[in-house]
Each structure stands twice: as C-alpha cells, then as structure tokens.
Amino acid sequence: MTDQLIIFDTTLRDGEQSPGASMTRDEKVRIAKALERMRVDVIEAGFAIASPGDFASVKAVAEAVDDSTVCSLARANLKDIDAAAQALEPARRRRIHTFIATSPIHMAKKLNMHPDQVVEAAVAAVKHARQYTDDVEFSPEDAGRSEPDFLCRILEAVIDAGAGTINIPDTVGYTMPHMFGQLIADLRNRVPNADKAVFSVHCHNDLGMAVANSLAAVLAGARQVECTINGLGERAGNAALEEVAMAVRTRRDVFACDHRLDTKHIMQASRLVSAVTGFPVQPNKAIVGANAFAHESGIHQDGVIKHRETYEIMHAADVGWSEQHIVLGKHSGRNAFRTRCEELGISFESPELLNDAFARFKVLADQKHEIFDEDLHALVSDVAQAHERINLHQLEVTAATGTRPVAHLSLQIDKELVSASAEGDGSVDACFKAIEQIIDSGAQLLLFSVNAITQGTDAQGETTVRLARDGKVANGQGADTDVVVAAAKAYVNALNRLDQMGVRLHPQVGETV
Numbered sequence: 001m002t003d004q005l006i007i008f009d010t011t012l013r014d015g016e017q018s019p020g021a022s023m024t025r026d027e028k029v030r031i032a033k034a035l036e037r038m039r040v041d042v043i044e045a046g047f048a049i050a051s052p053g054d055f056a057s058v059k060a061v062a063e064a065v066d067d068s069t070v071c072s073l074a075r076a077n078l079k080d081i082d083a084a085a086q087a088l089e090p091a092r093r094r095r096i097h098t099f100i101a102t103s104p105i106h107m108a109k110k111l112n113m114h115p116d117q118v119v120e121a122a123v124a125a126v127k128h129a130r131q132y133t134d135d136v137e138f139s140p141e142d143a144g145r146s147e148p149d150f151l152c153r154i155l156e157a158v159i160d161a162g163a164g165t166i167n168i169p170d171t172v173g174y175t176m177p178h179m180f181g182q183l184i185a186d187l188r189n190r191v192p193n194a195d196k197a198v199f200s201v202h203c204h205n206d207l208g209m210a211v212a213n214s215l216a217a218v219l220a221g222a223r224q225v226e227c228t229i230n231g232l233g234e235r236a237g238n239a240a241l242e243e244v245a246m247a248v249r250t251r252r253d254v255f256a257c258d259h260r261l262d263t264k265h266i267m268q269a270s271r272l273v274s275a276v277t278g279f280p281v282q283p284n285k286a287i288v289g290a291n292a293f294a295h296e297s298g299i300h301q302d303g304v305i306k307h308r309e310t311y312e313i314m315h316a317a318d319v320g321w322s323e324q325h326i327v328l329g330k331h332s333g334r335n336a337f338r339t340r341c342e343e344l345g346i347s348f349e350s351p352e353l354l355n356d357a358f359a360r361f362k363v364l365a366d367q368k369h370e371i372f373d374e375d376l377h378a379l380v381s382d383v384a385q386a387h388e389r390i391n392l393h394q395l396e397v398t399a400a401t402g403t404r405p406v407a408h409l410s411l412q413i414d415k416e417l418v419s420a421s422a423e424g425d426g427s428v429d430a431c432f433k434a435i436e437q438i439i440d441s442g443a444q445l446l447l448f449s450v451n452a453i454t455q456g457t458d459a460q461g462e463t464t465v466r467l468a469r470d471g472k473v474a475n476g477q478g479a480d481t482d483v484v485v486a487a488a489k490a491y492v493n494a495l496n497r498l499d500q501m502g503v504r505l506h507p508q509v510g511e512t513v
C-alpha cells in the first residue's frame, strides 16, 4: 500500500450541486486555479453532459490547469462518457469518473434495473471510458447502503474492465465511521483484484460524519479522499477538504500516509469559494472558521503566551491565516494589476474588459489604499456584473434615526435607465423594495448576509442575497466599501442569475434543475 493520499476535490461538481451555489465558467476557472496552487491531485470540474454551459466550464478548466488531473463526471452510459471525454480533451492529465447506483433501493426505484443489468452497464461504461483515457474511476452510488456481496461482484468486474480507481460513496451520509472503515477493509480483502485499483471514498455529511467516515476509510487503506472546500455539497455537504487534509497532516502518527497539498493556500481557497458561492463559513468551523485559531478565553490566552502548544495543535500560518498579503496599492500600474490577476486565474477576454477592471481598481485603491487578493476577486466579479442584463446604475439612500429610510435608485436594463423610490424598514429593505418596484420578479428572498472581505473599517462589505423562483434558487454577490450598495448589487446579481438559469441535468436524480 502506498503512503500517498490522493486528494480529489469536487467543489466544482458536488459542491455546485448545493442549491444556489451555481458558478459561472470564469468563477470555476478561478477556483480551479486556487486548487491547483494548493496542489490538489484531482479536480472534478463538473458533469459535462449537464448543459452546454457545464460542458464549456469543464473544457475551460481543462485548458487552464496544468498541474492537477482534471476530471468530469459521467453516468454509466456512452453519451455521458463521450461528452466528458470531449470536454476534457485539452487537459494535460484527464480522468473520466463514471458511476451507477448499486443499492437495492436505488436499483429498483430510481434506475428500474436488475442487478445484472447494472453490472453490464458499469462494465460497458468503464471499457468505453478507457478508449479515451487510461485514468478511469468508477463509483457504485449509494455504496453505503449496498449489499457487500453485490459490491464485490461489480467492483471485480469494473477493475477487470480497466477502472484504476474505485470510489466508495456514502451518498446519503448514512454510515458510521467504524462501519464504513470495516466496509473498506472488507472490500479490499474480498475483491480478488482489489490490489489493481486505488480505493477512494466520497462521504456526505447528513449525520455530521463525512470527515470521520473518510478518515476511518483512510485507516482501512483508502488512498483517495473526495472532498470539497468548506465542506460544500449536496444537502449537508461533503467531507471538508481542509479538515481531512489537516487531520492527516497533524496526526501522521495515526495515518500511515500523507498528501502533497501546500496547505498554506487553504484559507485563500476557502474565502474564494465562500465569496463565489455566497455560502459563508461559520465562525467555529474547524480550520477555516474565524475562531478556529482565536484563543478567546483568558486561561487559553495565558497558556498560549507561556507556551503555544499548550492549546494549539496546528500553526495558523500553516493553513494560510497570516497570508492576507497586501498585493497592490494605489501606485500599482496596469502591468502589476494584470500579472497578479493572471496568477489568480483571472483573465480578461478583451482589452476593454481589462481597461474597465483597471479603472475600477484605481477607484478602489483610492478608497482603501491596500488591495488584497480577495479584493481583486471581488472587483473582477463586479466587472462581470456590470455586463449583465440588469445592473445597478445609481443609488441614494436617506436614513436618519426616527425616520423610515428611503432609497432612490436607477437600474440599467438592456441599456435603458429606469428609476424608482421606496421606503423600507431599513436602508437595505428600502433598496430591495425599490428594485422590486422596477423588476417585479416574483422571487422570494431566502437569505441576506454581510461579511467583511478583508480586515479594517475600510474593508469592502461582501453581501449575499439568495432568491428562489419556480423551484430555482440563485445566490447573488455584491461587494463595495458601502454595504448598502453591496446589498443592492447582490440583489441585482441574484436576479440576473435566476434569469440565466437554464435547463440542466442533475447527475444523480436524472431531472432538470
């Protein structure tokens, strides 16, 4: 057994399956670049057949990434695999990940297939995928609730057909760590050709066990863990990459393996994913939460001052907590700006877009002097938003204690300016009401949140607005040194995203979302 633990990140695929977390192609490329910088081994870039937009995103990631293997998900059918292979064509290293459900309930109720047909489809899919690449992964979906004898049978068959990675998903987050570890050990012992494949795990967090189950599997010999930044993912999410990575690195005495991640990039990736998806990180979240390294209680502070290791088991710097470098300032020129953007995976499709972004950068640098990478990501999202169908043109809010605030705003819709004014219970409420007076979207507001992007009172406020309409959910983001302006931008962004949401296949339920 090797001592290398392969880190497979599925933020761009399973992470994106969280309601409202959908990402644009450019956002996916930026996240993929952050993952590559962190030295993630495999990046699952999406489900290529889901829609033309998903196909384009997988392709764009395949073009942008050199150091990590790029992977696309495909159901066990030839059309999905062909789409995955075409989208992955530009990749330096490509993997096709094909799957089919194997639990009695999924085979009978979802697939309506006999177990023999499931084995046949899985073998055919793996053989077909092998015509495109030597790197093929197979997952028996809902393995956590599948019959072990049937799992052994299908796994032996797909390994014979050429699958080099066998991924065991706990799709519904049902198993307990000791059981899941035992399942991995049993499969490795009982499948006759198990030594020809790397065993991988993919755990969901419905009972809060995703990381514990993944680590139990590593102890039982799994050598790939599938995970996401901040634990993003379907329902309660997937195993959090940062927790798995730091547990293995911190407790090398327990796990007889290590990964190749440069963990100093964890914080930056966490902030980027949270900013792009609008899913804030809870303060007490392990590793990346604001309190993860804050020793608040007096006793702890005293202990830490006397001797750091009394209460700290990891260095904050090792996961990038002190890495919030000032990267640019008001004297930085266009070249320095473009170079840093390129390093962050940000590219401008035309000289006009670069000019627009640089002009906004100068305005921001005048307002807040020190510009961090997080500010650049927010600024680029701002430029992209300015080219959407609806955008915020002007906003004025009058608010005083004891009076109801009033917002006067104008939106640019298809290049035409439309204005409205509205009163509200607060400044943000007044803005949202004024926007709705113009748009009358019929959408329901599910969430509004504000975070500071960087430190200091001149930090930009980053707001998220989640809207729902006709079963679709979209998150919008806005950033500005004025949080009310940021809120209005986020509302408009969520409206644009709702309008753009087209028909898209969901890999596991086979429905459009």
Ligand code: KIV
Pocket (backbone or CB within 6 Å): 014, 099, 139, 141, 142, 169, 170, 171, 172, 202, 204, 507, 508
């Ligand atoms: O949770 C799951 O089973 C999946 C598979 C598609 C691997 O995401």
Ligand code: ZN
Pocket (backbone or CB within 6 Å): 014, 169, 171, 202, 204, 234
């Ligand atoms: Zn999953």
